[in-house]
Amino acid sequence: MSETVTRRTILTAFCLASLPIQGATKEIKLPNRNTEFLDNVLPIDNEFIAVDGWVIPASNLVKRVK
Amino acid sequence: MLYDFNLLTNIDKKYDICIVGSGPAGITLALNLANSGKTVLLLEGGGLEYSSDSQSLYECESTGHEAWPKHTRLRYFGGTSNHWSGRCRPFEASDFSQRQLNSLPGWPISYSEIAPFLPGAMEILDLDVSRGFQAINGDLPGNHFDPDAFAKSPPTRFKSKYIDQITESKNIDCFYNATALDIRLDNTHQIVNHIEIANQRSQTISAKAGTFILCLGGIETPRFLLNCNKQISAGIGNTSNMVGRCFMEHLNVPMGSFLYEDPKEFSKLQFFTNDRFCESSNIGKSNVTMSIVNSVKSYGRTKAIKTFFKSLACQMQIEDKVQFISDFNCPGMGTIGTLIEQAPNLKSRITLSEKKDIYGLKKANLDWQISEYDRRTIRQIGLSMAKDFSKSGLGKIRLADFMLDTNLDIKYGHHAHHMGTTRMAEDANYGVVDRNLKVHDLGNLYIAGSSVFSTGGACNPTMPIIQLCLRLTDHLTRL
Numbered sequence: 001m002s003e004t005v006t007r008r009t010i011l012t013a014f015c016l017a018s019l020p021i022q023g024a025t026k027e028i029k030l031p032n033r034n035t036e037f038l039d040n041v042l043p044i045d046n047e048f049i050a051v052d053g054w055v056i057p058a059s060n061l062v063k064r065v066k
Numbered sequence: 067m068l069y070d071f072n073l074l075t076n077i078d079k080k081y082d083i084c085i086v087g088s089g090p091a092g093i094t095l096a097l098n099l100a101n102s103g104k105t106v107l108l109l110e111g112g113g114l115e116y117s118s119d120s121q122s123l124y125e126c127e128s129t130g131h132e133a134w135p136k137h138t139r140l141r142y143f144g145g146t147s148n149h150w151s152g153r154c155r156p157f158e159a160s161d162f163s164q165r166q167l168n169s170l171p172g173w174p175i176s177y178s179e180i181a182p183f184l185p186g187a188m189e190i191l192d193l194d195v196s197r198g199f200q201a202i203n204g205d206l207p208g209n210h211f212d213p214d215a216f217a218k219s220p221p222t223r224f225k226s227k228y229i230d231q232i233t234e235s236k237n238i239d240c241f242y243n244a245t246a247l248d249i250r251l252d253n254t255h256q257i258v259n260h261i262e263i264a265n266q267r268s269q270t271i272s273a274k275a276g277t278f279i280l281c282l283g284g285i286e287t288p289r290f291l292l293n294c295n296k297q298i299s300a301g302i303g304n305t306s307n308m309v310g311r312c313f314m315e316h317l318n319v320p321m322g323s324f325l326y327e328d329p330k331e332f333s334k335l336q337f338f339t340n341d342r343f344c345e346s347s348n349i350g351k352s353n354v355t356m357s358i359v360n361s362v363k364s365y366g367r368t369k370a371i372k373t374f375f376k377s378l379a380c381q382m383q384i385e386d387k388v389q390f391i392s393d394f395n396c397p398g399m400g401t402i403g404t405l406i407e408q409a410p411n412l413k414s415r416i417t418l419s420e421k422k423d424i425y426g427l428k429k430a431n432l433d434w435q436i437s438e439y440d441r442r443t444i445r446q447i448g449l450s451m452a453k454d455f456s457k458s459g460l461g462k463i464r465l466a467d468f469m470l471d472t473n474l475d476i477k478y479g480h481h482a483h484h485m486g487t488t489r490m491a492e493d494a495n496y497g498v499v500d501r502n503l504k505v506h507d508l509g510n511l512y513i514a515g516s517s518v519f520s521t522g523g524a525c526n527p528t529m530p531i532i533q534l535c536l537r538l539t540d541h542l543t544r545l
Contacts, residue, residue, distance in 0.1 A: 042470055044453070048453050054463070057456060
């Protein structure tokens with residue numbers, strides 16, 4: 001093995017080589033920001049919702065959607 | 067006079083009153099009954115100072131939620147007043163309304179029966195009677211909470227404040243290192259004849275009196291009664307199997323955190339549920355305290371090291387990742403604490419363990435449980451506070467996941483307030499003592515302390531304990 005071929009070089013080459021393989025086998029999902037956001041929304045009553053635990057007026061959500 | 071019971075071999079006198087336990091209840095009763103002319107024998111199981119040997123007698127088994135019974139009480143002269151925080155808020159008239167909780171009746175007495183003793187209790191606790199109870203902040207919109215009005219005792223340490231008065235009193239003989247072992251009844255099993263007490267050399271002596279009062283706190287009082295089973299196998303005062311049942315605490319629930327619009331406006335806010343909200347929602351009462359954290363705090367022997375690592379975690383903003391090791395808050399965070407009323411619940415109880423202490427008495431087993439009523443109280447209070455806080459414009463609250471998801475277990479802690487285990491009830495089927503704090507079916511045995519609370523409200527128990535002791539003094543001096 002040449003002195004210039006280090007362990008890091010081998011590992012980097014391996015990682016780079018595996019990227020296209022991963023890309024070919026795994027379906028890439030683009031995050032749907034609206035869906036993720038709504039998953040964390042819990043209606044409390046007509047006036048309030050909880051977003052990720054934060055209790056805020058439901059009107060805030062309406063403004064955001066608009 | 068004050069005596070070390072280790073140096074005595076006999077008590078040849080019969081007293082008017084024998085009081086077991088020298089905490090706030092025992093000392094208040096001893097001094098006031100002595101001032102009214104009664105001869106008083108005051109017994110303290112511990113010494114005049116803290117000792118780990120004495121404290122170890124407070125070790126319990128725990129099969130329910132952990133309430134740390136060994137560390138929340140103190141077994142020496144002055145009792146738990148040697149480390150209480152001093153916060154005082156009186157019971158309200160609504161605490162004595164005839165409401166049923168978990169099918170159990172509430173207080174059989176009205177507020178007007180303890181209210182006259184409030185000024186006296188405030189003086190004992192070094193509170194300014196003319197100042198009364200004051201709130202530190204304004205109102206919230208929403209009509210669920212009022213500003214919490216309270217007062218702070220210095221806090222009064224009963225040992226340092228009253229030991230000279232007890233020593234100099236001609237009517238009081240106080241024996242420390244005197245552990246009560248057994249209550250002995252007469253042949254009818256309706257009158258207490260004497261109490262057997264032991265010193266640290268295991269010498270046993272009989273203490274005789276006309277009237278006996280147990281002031282041992284919410285865990286030791288039922289434990290002692292259940293251990294007194296030589297003449298009645300179920301224990302003294304336990305005809306209805308109520309001794310030890312209905313153990314209540316005040317629930318300290320880490321409801322979540324909050325962000326504030328303007329930190330200059332406050333560092334702490336304290337609110338208290340109003341009666342209309344509790345009645346319409348059928349929930350218990352609560353104090354809700356919102357504090358802005360100023361510095362990382364830690365406790366214990368490695369305090370400096372723990373504080374350093376917690377501060378480092380805050381600076382690196384990785385507190386979320388390391389909080390599973392130790393729960394802590396970073397400076398600038400707004401935290402929410404509560405002191406929530408727990409409803410009496412037959413399943414939450416103290417029984418006897420099979421393990422025994424050095425005196426041969428069985429240790430207590432504490433099975434602290436909360437009920438569905440308590441869970442509803444916790445979640446309803448959290449949601450209402452979050453909404454009202456948002457409406458106020460002061461900021462917004464982030465509730466913990468268990469507050470919003472009823473499938474999750476609620477996290478809760480304690481306030482070292484042990485109540486309800488010899489509760490007051492008119493009907494002996496629902497309690498241990500009657501409206502005058504006398505044990506049902508026994509002619510001369512009384513109980514004082516938070517164990518007699520029928521319901522716990524959401525106020526710190528020391529001041530109501532003192533009020534009830536002054537009322538008991540009044541009752542006994544009229545007999």
